[in-house]
Amino acid sequence: MKRREFFKKGSKAAIAAGVIPMVTTSCGSSQSMAYDKDKDKWYHLGTGKSGMPNRKETVGFDVAVIGGGAAGICAAVAAARNGSKTVLVQDRPVLGGNASSEMRVHLNGVNNIKGKAERETGIIEEILLHNRFENEQESFPVFDHVMYDFVVREPNLTLMLNTQAIEAVMEGNTIKSALCWQATTEKLITINAPIFIDCSGDGLLAATAGAEYRTGREGKAEFNETYAPDEPDGWQMGATLLMSSKDMGRPMKYSPPSYAIKYSHEGASPRRKFAGFQDGIWWIEIGSDDDIIADAEKNRHKLMGYLHGVWDYIKNSGHFPEAENLALDWVGSLPARRESRRFIGDYIMSEKDMTGHKHFEDAVAFGGWSLDEHNPGGIENISEPPSYFHYHFEKIYEFPFRSLYSKNISNLMFAGRNVSQTHIALSSSRIMATCALQGQAVGTAASICNKNRILPREVAQKHINALQEQLLRDDAFIPNRPAKDPLDLARQASLIFASTTTTGDVKNLTNGMSRDIDSTINHWQSEGLGAHVQLEWETPVNLTKVELKCDTNVKRNIMMRKDSKNDDLYGNSVPKEMLKSLQLQGRVDGAWVNLGEISENKTRLIKFSFNSTKVSAIKINMTATYGAKNVKLFEVRCYA
Structure with a gap:
């Protein structure tokens, strides 16, 4: 699909490659979501009866959180603990997003301000501590179950796995319902809620609601960003496919599969290094200058080819004698995505806000990872460094609440890489522990909305002090904001x-x-x-x-x-x-x-x-x- 056509059609185009069988969609009515049951010829031998399975369900919650990565988990737990009946909808069989066993990315935060910053506390620290108690062997598949336990033990929280929110049903500029498809049960689930939080990364629900968003890179002039390109373009940072190997104690042969793409390191940037290759190489990635979501399957296939091509180079080029006894122990099949849609809020966070350490009266989170903009071409552009570490922070920066809710959809908030920020700002704030802090903030804000029967913008305008105080009480940290709870x-x-x-x-x-x-x-x-x-x-x-x-x-x-x-x-x-x-x-x-x-x-x-x-x-x-x-x-x- 051409870029112009994609942006003209908006979110509807994104559904075209969805997972729903025999479905026609319309934001106007959930009735259109049912496939033709007249063709379902079910004969139940146990009862001797014919019938049609009931695969439609409507449920109601105070808060619906879409996406079960670090941001979504923290949003859902925060909302539930603060009194809102909450549902967490995750389109995968496991929680954790990029940190799950399906992708195995380190759950980084401000830790690369070496020794100068104190890490994130609050709900994300609880998760990591829970893992230290329950997963001493440091197994990624067990970490999936640790996160599952952390979520399902919350009495006010319902979890729906293998479920994708595919379309928003609207009333004016308000989301009335999320229409969801649960692949394992073939259920069409309608979720009603007064507040929706999209932490899914790609933000399909928010896009179908008509929430304003952008993709690509801003030019220097729009936000006076030093590290932005001279002119805006469509490039987005790539998704990575990881792997890991095991020392078998004896020489191990390797033959690449049929789809492997031959890799040569000739002409590669000296910054494209192989250090720690036995645990995966983060620069096996592919970006996009167009519709990175529509290209996901094509890029996944190419990434699998590049992964095996690089491993073939390591094993058989003769440059890595230390790899002789190594064999692939795990290979990823689901690329870990860095960037796609960025939704527009009342404020767009930019590079200068971070590097200038701008103080926000509505600060609710913080970050400090480097401005780490990956080479747009990824492994297909090996002459350039795999990432441009433009700026290394010496101290943390603040993140405002006004960047965490939609400018034009009244009851929609976000947390994670899809929040209101520029491409350059995203290169820092996309780190999962930073996203988790945003998640705790919007989950807490959702409960304030429900208790006061208000919408997110009014929280920003009239209840920001209450939001900050509750976050501080719940062990989040907000720079330059001491707690002063009068009820304490x-x-x-x-x-x-x-x-x-x-x-x-x-x-x-x-x-x-x-x-x-x-x-x-x-x-x-x-x-x-x-x-x-x-x-x-x-x-x-x-x-x-x-x-x-x-x-x-x-x-x-x-x-x-x-x-x-x-x-x-x-x-x-x-x-x-x-x-x-x-x-x-x-x-x-x-x-x-x-x-x-x-x-x-x-x-x-x-x-x-x-x-x-x-x-x-x-x-x-x-x-x-x-x-x-x-x-x-x-x-x-x-x-x-």
């Missing part, structure tokens, strides 16, 4: 003290900053274990919740890597600094009573919930970590 009774305590202190000040636990920033200490650390922290109120207060943020060493990354790296920057085990066991007591009428006890804590954000109790003081007794000799806290909150 810990801030009203007349006295706070600790049994011992080695670093920091116990008063830091209520200063609104839950991490150490720019060499400023915002923690309290004990001298040894068996330590306690105590808060006192002159007038007794009624409490039902106490929440703590402990230390998980956010200067060290805990994502799963194929090389199982374990050094000062990466850890492949449970952080030893994390608090393991603790007890909460309350002073009631002069006597200490037990309000809660945790023996196997597995999160940075620790929550105690109990029946309303009138106390004049609380005491947090901390008895064990996962290996550190001292315990460190960053925050204490108390709520009625």
Whole structure:
């Protein structure tokens, strides 16, 4: 399809290669989604009856999240935990998107600001910690199941796998329903919801809703971007196909398959390196200057050919004697995509916003990966570097909420690589942990919409403080934005003290900053274990919740890597600094009573919930970590 025709026809063209059998589509009516049941000649031997299977279903939720990658998981969990009945729709049999076993991309974030940035917390950290407890062997297929467990254990969240949202049913500029096809059950599912969040990357639902979007690269002039091309064009960064190998302990032969594409390294850029080739080569990729979605299957076939061509070069060129005993152990069949549609919000994030560290009053997330723009031609243009690392950040940048909802569809938000940003900005913010922070932000915003019966734009205009406060309470971090929740009774305590202190000040636990920033200490650390922290109120207060943020060493990354790296920057085990066991007591009428006890804590954000109790003081007794000799806290909150 020609580029002009694609953009003229818009999202309808994208459905042409969809997965629905015998379906005609119309945004006007869900009735048109049913295939012709009169031709279904079902004879049930068990009952001896003929009939037609009922494969249509209509369901209703408060929030519908489309796409089960890191962004979608965090959006759905945030919405569910904040009180919205939520559905998560994922078109694959596993969760995780690019980080799943189908693609096996490292779940990076701000970790390439080496030693200068503290990694992402909140829901994405919970997922990575859950993996450290449940997947010590660092298996990608097991990671699929860890993420599955993380989602299905949420009581307010419904998961639909193998399900694609293929069309939006509209009422004016509002999405009324998402029409979905579940391949495994042959079901046509209509999902009704007041709020939709498209975290699917390609954004088919948003496109069929008529949400404005663009593809390709902006020219320098539009946003005054240093690293943009002189003139706009259609190029999008390519998708990559990965593989991994195994040392068999003896020489292993390799013969390429029939579809392999011969690879020669002659004339290649010196930056096109083979380091760590045994765990995959990220520059086996193909971009597009036109409709990258329509070309996906053609490019997948070519990528499989290039993958085997490169492996043939490694095994049989004679340049890699260290590969003699290696054999392919896993090869990807689903390319990991970097770029396609970018939807337009009330604000378009650009290069200069990032490199200039622009402050946004509506900041809800942060990033810091390099401006890492991959060579548009990919492996078909080997004379150029595989990526242009245009700019390396020395500190993190802010990301605004106004870039996370649609400019022209009233009840639609996004998170991930499809948000409102330029191509150059995407080269940094596309990293999965950054996308996950956006996901937690829009999921939280969705619940604010439902509680107040408002739409996302009104959250930006009138409720941004409430959104930021809830994100901070839920252990997200927002640069330059300390917490100041007026409902937090810990801030009203007349006295706070600790049994011992080695670093920091116990008063830091209520200063609104839950991490150490720019060499400023915002923690309290004990001298040894068996330590306690105590808060006192002159007038007794009624409490039902106490929440703590402990230390998980956010200067060290805990994502799963194929090389199982374990050094000062990466850890492949449970952080030893994390608090393991603790007890909460309350002073009631002069006597200490037990309000809660945790023996196997597995999160940075620790929550105690109990029946309303009138106390004049609380005491947090901390008895064990996962290996550190001292315990460190960053925050204490108390709520009625």
